[in-house]
Amino acid sequence: MQSFRTEIENPVVEQDIIDLANKIELFKAGKVDEEKFRSLRLARGVYGQRQQGVQMIRIKLPYGKVLSNQLHRIADVSDEYSRGRLHITTRQDIQIHYVDLDRTPELWAELERDDVTLREACGNTVRNVTASETAGIDVKEPFDVSPYADAIFKFFLRNPICQEMGRKFKVSFSATEEDTGLSYMHDLGFIAKIKNGVRGFKVMLGGGLGSQPRHADVFYGFLESDKIIPVMEGVLRVFDRHGERKSRAKARMKFLIKDIGLDAFKKLVEEEQDAIEYKSVAIDAENYPVSIPVSVEAPTVEIEDEEAFQLWKATNVIPQKQEGYVAIGIKVLLGDFYTDKARLLADLVQNYAAGEIRLSLRQNILIPFVKADLLPFFYQELAKLGFVEAGYNKAVDITACPGTDTCNLGIASSTGIADELERVIKTEYPQYLKNEDLIIKISGCMNACGQHNAANIGFQGMSIRTPDKLVAPALQVLLGGGNKGNGQGVFADKVVKVPSRRGPEALRRILNDFETNGNGKLFVDYYLQQGEKYFYEMLKDLSDATNLTQEDFIDWGTNEAYVKAIGIGECAGVVIDLIATLFLESEEKIETAKEAFTNKVYSNAIYFAYRSMVNSAKAILLSENISTNTQAGIINTFQTEFVENNKINLGVSFSKLIYQIKNNAPTQAFAKSYIKNAEDFLEAVRVFRENEKQLVS
Template sequence: MQTFRTEIENPIVEKDIIDLANKIQLFNNGKIDEEKFRSLRLARGIYGQRQEGVQMIRIKLPYGKVKSNQLRRISDVSDEYSRGRLHITTRQDIQIHYVDIQRTPELWAQLDQDDITIREACGNTVRNVTASELAGVDVDEPFDVSPYADAIFRYFLRNPISQEMGRKFKVSFSSSDSDTGLSYMHDLGFIAKIENGERGFKVMIGGGLGSQPREADELYSFISTDKIIPLMEGVVRVFDRYGERKSRAKARLKFLIKDIGLDAFKALVDQEQKAIEFKSVAIDADAYVTSKPVEINEIPQVTIKDQKAFETWKSTNLIPQKQDGYVAIGIKVLLGDFYTDKARLLADLVENYAAGEIRLSLRQNIIIPFVKRELVPFFYTELEKLGFANVGYNKAVDITACPGTDTCNLGIASSTGIADELERVIKAEYPQYLEKDDLVIKISGCMNACGQHNMANIGFQGMSVRTPDKLVAPALQVLLGGGNLGDGKGVFADKVVKVPSKRGPEALRRILDDFETNANGKSFFDYYKVTGERYFYDLLNDLQDVTNLTQDDFIDWGTSEEYVKEIGIGECAGVVIDLIATLFYESEEKIENAKESFDNNVYSHAIYHAYSSMVNSAKALLIADNKRTNTHAGIISQFDELFVESGKLDLGTAFSELIYQINKNAPTKDFASKYIENANQFLAKVRAFREEESKLDQ
């Protein structure tokens, strides 16, 4: 067992960390299959990098809220275990890179000292719960969504129903009808509403980006706040059971809803209601610890050296706040990267002069809430010292980009390099765009859309092109016309042309020049609706020609080396290739987890662990028989057909009858006890059957 240098106060976290250390040791000793180990570490926020032998650690920060002490702790961890750089993601997380996996348990223990987790930041789990970055201060919000996002985060963290789904599950909360939480592109999105004086949410379901973006459906126009946790539990249970598991390309909730239809999906959720222990979960928003500004007795006096620069910054980076006398400050963080020396000074600044916290935004920026209006000049001078006074927060010049080929296994072309160049072009050639907030530019290094390129007005996706003589160069798919319409509606961008990466700036110039000349005051979104895909195809078509590439075209942005297309194994929601012995081992582990939950009187968790054990055990026999195991429901029906109905295995009843007791009974103590025993007996029977079959094969 590994010894940690700091004491872990939370026994649940301590068990998690010790378990991770033990699993790393088992993997090192060849006792755990590599693919299974990948699944395990991903669910603990540990993601393989493009560079061999090091990992990216994703730190889960619900709705992007980071207190000063937490920012200092993250900085300390980055300095000790990484390289002192922090990367803000489009899901309000912080990532640190180049970490030795052997040190990750110790790193986690350090983070826990300030109540920070990496649990379920990656993998086939409920990911970080995101929210409008202005939640709590938004002038348009009917109420603060932060307590509800926090409740969802806490309820589903370590919840057995969401540990090993077919793929990831993403949830967002929007403060108002502006839908700044982007509900239309989430598996489950909640938009704050008030009806008849009651707080609640409009619920959107089944949205997603990636290579096949899908706009979310409206599940409910309004549900009260006490219904959001039971609803999400039903949705996650159905996704876990019926969601695709074999084909990674079809394993998101959006494909399940598309295949069976929204009404059929709702019916499945209704069938789960008996299994859900709490039909109503009241969330006490008044008990939530909200941000409170510190008391300022004296306003520091400062001298502004460049008044014009200060006025421009105020026009682009100050955000109105609903609390009288306060504003929020937006910090434009280039590519979402900043360093620990600046982070610590920022933590001190907000602790002493604001509310002791920052918020991370969906556009990879930082927001400081609760700045007294009289302190704005002081904050400007302090932020200027830190290099955090760049103008253009959330404006056209503020380009979102994923890490791309810098560190990601899936990156095809550099997203950070081209983003840096495009920002330079806009600043130098289109200075008027420093203040435009109706033009959104986003870049992803591959089709998986971590940079959210296909929801942008102007998007770029990393690709490659092949010349007639079979040389490969980095390229960019240009996408146009996406946008957020508000209240759960959105439009995804059209794929217009594919150009060599070095022509990306020229493509942007042509688009902006045409827009400037012909839009007549329309927003880019509205202008594109009038002109359309064909118009811009004709405008950009000649840039697609790969017969006349120069040597420079074979060198991607941000590098001096010739381009080589290298795509590793995608891990963010990778499908696990399970070995039979590993599955049986897992089934035992799940039964132990069920017994532990039972002893702690958490019967709903105990039942789900037992359910997972039975599915695992059935899956083991199906894999041994070379059968596909696409979904939990498919595993159950196939097992009945191949082993029970054929008479190979006598369970005394159909396997489906045995296992589907889960959604026909309330999660009582008696049922939990009986169901755990069913799982134990089932594991013993399938294991004995497998041993007999193995003997016959010898």
């Protein structure tokens, strides 16, 4: 541990990394439950990979902004701890694959030297806060949303209210009414607005993709900017307490809203405001640090292929609101690029732009603040890196998750089919190089990391079974999704399932018909006009599994026969006492509460104490083989089963005891008494547990 302990200036970060190293040792010794260890490592950006014995590391990069020095650091880390390949995700993160679990604390420590974190990039936490990659430069934006996205990221990072929720929580910011942040499919989505000269946001709540996509509700038509943090804290508190925990399939915010209704949810959020320390959090956007473009003379450049250069300018260059500057879009095939190119790109933007890049929701790179007269020079330099392929954010620019390449949940290849579909478009439909209205997305499974059900044309990895029970890779074809702007979107319909090898033919038929019958319409409107049945009839013969060839059993991007398989996660290999583990966690939470109290962070101290009591109650319920699916359920069931039945005497209702957290402001006096409540409760349930064990023995 000493090798990275002394190089980290922030003691909180240092302790976080040391804790991860210690927990890895305890897990390998069989002293920490596998599920608990999984939760801990995921909250620290360490994700089990399809290939046994290695991990995927996800780096959390708020709104996709990466400085030159940070890109250099990420490249160095990838070379040292992995294989020199970086992967851009649809949440503006960077992933590094094939990392040894034992080396993850050291890797994290190296990244922190340039203020890059893994914390809460995975797990049941607030995930990376995304935003329009053009935030701050968009000619249509009412104001720059970057400071607000950054403030949300910093306020909720390591915040105790969102460390152990039932599922992940996703937040986005859109710079304009075009809603390029895709607010309608997020747990919380913010769209920049100005009302009567005041900055604020339209707030969308409860959206999501996956196997059951849900369109977000309008939570606030307009919410002043200083209220977004208190409102989000209330939302997270309610989600933490009432969100599903037993069934992962139903544990997202969208299901809670569906179950209790928007009005009831909003009332619960309002009831939480008394317990929230900050009723207003002003975000100092005016003094938010911004990258400063360099001032350099344009080198003389001779363009050899003027036609290619003009096509690139037409498809990859974006006007900025700052006069004299443009942004350059780099189309990154499948979001994958290598560290040698990353370093050269970092140097290029440091010396000739503003020393930063932006990662996009479509797995691409945007270089802001390029002087317009430097475009020939940038074209020349980017061409050396293979970064001048035309079609940034156009139809030919297909989004795809890693699929069966590395993901545990992948069912069929998404990268292989994406590569083939891009080839089809470039060679057979070159007119779509300039078409930004047609969006194609691919996911390797139903979880929609590739956002397939939000696309005009989407493909989802599946499998198909022949009459003689052979299994082949397949694609669910989805059509008609799209973003209509200002928080309005449409989710695609599942039309037909076809063997993966027939995916390109399905695309050809769809595009050919669109060319013939689209009549200049957007694809969303064209699909609505024709209807789902029309496309089913067009494609249904491709779904026939009775006439598969040998090639149909080989997925795209591989030469091996297809095997439907879900990757294997880690296994402790030792039976341990889960109840004892939960009690140990309760102790740790009380100690953390005391540390927060000493540091005068009373709201955090109170929430850690609350977590300890929920944890302790859960332990006793599990010891009696009683399980519940929400924190509120744990509290109610414990009250009924143990307090009202006089099995445990607390001298007060457990519900009344623990729900003090809702009714009291986070003062020093309340924090002190509430921590004492948590200590006394843990002691009471431990005594009960020991007595029960003695009776059994």
